[in-house]
Amino acid sequence: MITVGTWNLENLFRPGSGAAPGSDAAYDAKTDGAEVITELAPDVLAVQEVGEPEALADLMDRLDGAWHTELAAPDGRGIRVGVPARLVLDGAEQVVTFPDKLDPVQVDDDGTTMSAMGRPALRVRIKTEDTTLDVISCHLKSKLLSFPDGFSPRDEDQRARYAVYALHRRAAEAAAIRAYATALLANNGQQGSSKAPPSRAGPKPSARWP
Numbered sequence: 001m002i003t004v005g006t007w008n009l010e011n012l013f014r015p016g017s018g019a020a021p022g023s024d025a026a027y028d029a030k031t032d033g034a035e036v037i038t039e040l041a042p043d044v045l046a047v048q049e050v051g052e053p054e055a056l057a058d059l060m061d062r063l064d065g066a067w068h069t070e071l072a073a074p075d076g077r078g079i080r081v082g083v084p085a086r087l088v089l090d091g092a093e094q095v096v097t098f099p100d101k102l103d104p105v106q107v108d109d110d111g112t113t114m115s116a117m118g119r120p121a122l123r124v125r126i127k128t129e130d131t132t133l134d135v136i137s138c139h140l141k142s143k144l145l146s147f148p149d150g151f152s153p154r155d156e157d158q159r160a161r162y163a164v165y166a167l168h169r170r171a172a173e174a175a176a177i178r179a180y181a182t183a184l185l186a187n188n189g190q191q192g193s194s195k196a197p198p199s200r201a202g203p204k205p206s207a208r209w210p
Contacts, residue, residue: 002087002126002133005042009033011079012059013051019077020051034062044085044126046137051078060084072122072137081137083124095121095136098172099179105168108148109161117173123180134184138177141170 012030013020021027037045050056053071060067070092071082083089096116098104104113121138145151145162153159 002044002128002131003040003042004044004046004133004135005037005040006046006048006137007033007036008048008139009056009059010049011051012049012055013078014055014058017052017078019079031059031062034059037063043087044083044124044133044135046135047082047084048137048139049079050082056082056084070122070124072120075119079119079139081119081122081139083122083135083137085124085126087126087128090125090127090132092122092124095123095138095176095180098176102172102175105165105172107165107169109158114169114172117176118169121177121180123184136177136181138173140173140177141166143170 009030011019011021015021015024015027021030047056050071056069056071060069065086067084067086068089069082069084070089072080072094074080083092098115098117104115106112107114117138118141119139121136123134123136126133126135143166145153145159145166147153147158147162153162
């Protein structure tokens with residue numbers, strides 16, 4: 001049985017760089033999150049908003065045992081996704097481009113378009129004697145809106161337009177992950193269904209893979 005967890009580390013930068021915590025004490029509080037990882041005891045952990053690789057290493061150093069880590073390339077803000085695991089990782093690949101048949105999406109009033117994810121996702125593969133598991137760590141476009149002048153719009157019409165841009169980008173990124181997962185599954189599970197999915201409770205911090 002493989003236990004998988006996920007955690008958004010919220011701008012895990014070392015003090016003095018990027019969007020780092022304002023003090024050493026605040027940074028220590030972030031890396032103290034190792035206690036949460038220890039409590040959940042995942043075999044594989046998908047993480048988001050990693051700053052420098054060294055910052056993630058600081059967090060991993062607080063954990064017991066040997067951990068293996070893969071990181072994706074950073075975005076324009078210098079943050080990235082990654083996957084630390086207590087199991088040996090058997091290959092990794094970034095997920096970047098939008099799927100075929102999906103046109104580039106507009107992202108601002110100037111008509112700028114994107115045909116790739118703003119933050120590369122990362123797929124890692126774990127092989128054990130019993131199973132092969134692919135885990136994808138991704139960080140889709142935030143629902144937080146940003147505008148040319150910052151986080152405040154000039155007027156409500158601009159707010160509405162940029163909400164559409166953000167939604168389209170987020171949806172396109174989700175489609176990219178879906179297409180990549182479909183390829184991993186060798187196109188299994190492609191049959192459509194008119195049945196509504198069963199209702200589910202809120203998200204859980206970890207899941208177990210048989």
